[in-house]
Amino acid sequence: xxxxxxxxxxxxxxxxxxxxxxxxxxxxxxxxxxxxxxxxxxxxxxxxxxxxxxxxxxxxxxxxxxxxxxxxxxxxxxxxxxxxxxxxxxxxxxxxxxxxxxxxxxxxxxxxxxxxxxxxxxxxxxxxxxxxxxxxxxxxx
Numbered sequence: 001x002x003x004x005x006x007x008x009x010x011x012x013x014x015x016x017x018x019x020x021x022x023x024x025x026x027x028x029x030x031x032x033x034x035x036x037x038x039x040x041x042x043x044x045x046x047x048x049x050x051x052x053x054x055x056x057x058x059x060x061x062x063x064x065x066x067x068x069x070x071x072x073x074x075x076x077x078x079x080x081x082x083x084x085x086x087x088x089x090x091x092x093x094x095x096x097x098x099x100x101x102x103x104x105x106x107x108x109x110x111x112x113x114x115x116x117x118x119x120x121x122x123x124x125x126x127x128x129x130x131x132x133x134x135x136x137x138x139x140x141x
Contacts, residue, residue, distance in 0.1 A: 010088050013127050014120055018081060018095055021118065021129070027069045027077035027103060032062050039129045040121065046133040049114075053133075077103030082113070091122035099134075113137045 017038045024031045036058065045056040068074050084097025095118045102111040114136035121130045 007088060010093065010122075010127070011086055014086050014088070014093055014095060017120070017127060017129065018084070018097070018118065021132075022080055022099070025065070025069070025077070025079040025101070027074050030066065030070060032066050032069070035062055040123070043129055044131045046131070048133065048135040050135075050138055073106050075104045077101070093120040093122075093127065094118065095120070 020034050020038050024035050039058045041058065043058050045058070045061040047054045047056070069077065079099060079101040082098040082100055084095055086093060086095045097116055097118075098113065099116055100111065100113045102109070104110070114134055116132060116134040118129055119131040120127045
């Protein structure tokens with residue numbers, strides 16, 4: 001039997017983590033350290049985007065994004081969720097969502113969209129991201 005109150009609390013906690021995740025990707029504001037609080041230390045992050053997947057650990061994922069978001073060549077950047085759904089079963093959950101992004105790279109405005117999947121596990125400290133994977137839309141799709 002599903003405990004509706006616990007399910008609602010779980011979904012709210014996961015929604016907070018998803019908001020923290022997307023809020024980290026904003027140029028000029030250093031919000032990337034917040035990711036360390038929502039990821040498991042051994043989390044896996046995978047970028048697919050049309051070629052061989054690139055697999056990151058938490059530090060390997062954060063470091064180049066910090067340089068990109070704070071380096072001055074990428075301005076006005078932000079990324080946000082368009083729509084998504086969360087499924088919870090016991091101590092595991094997943095959030096699958098569409099997202100958008102926009103910014104100015106080296107003086108040229110750009111925008112894009114894609115899909116992300118975030119996997120969660122319940123820990124003694126609450127829900128944490130165990131894995132993330134994403135794929136950007138490509139021209140003609």
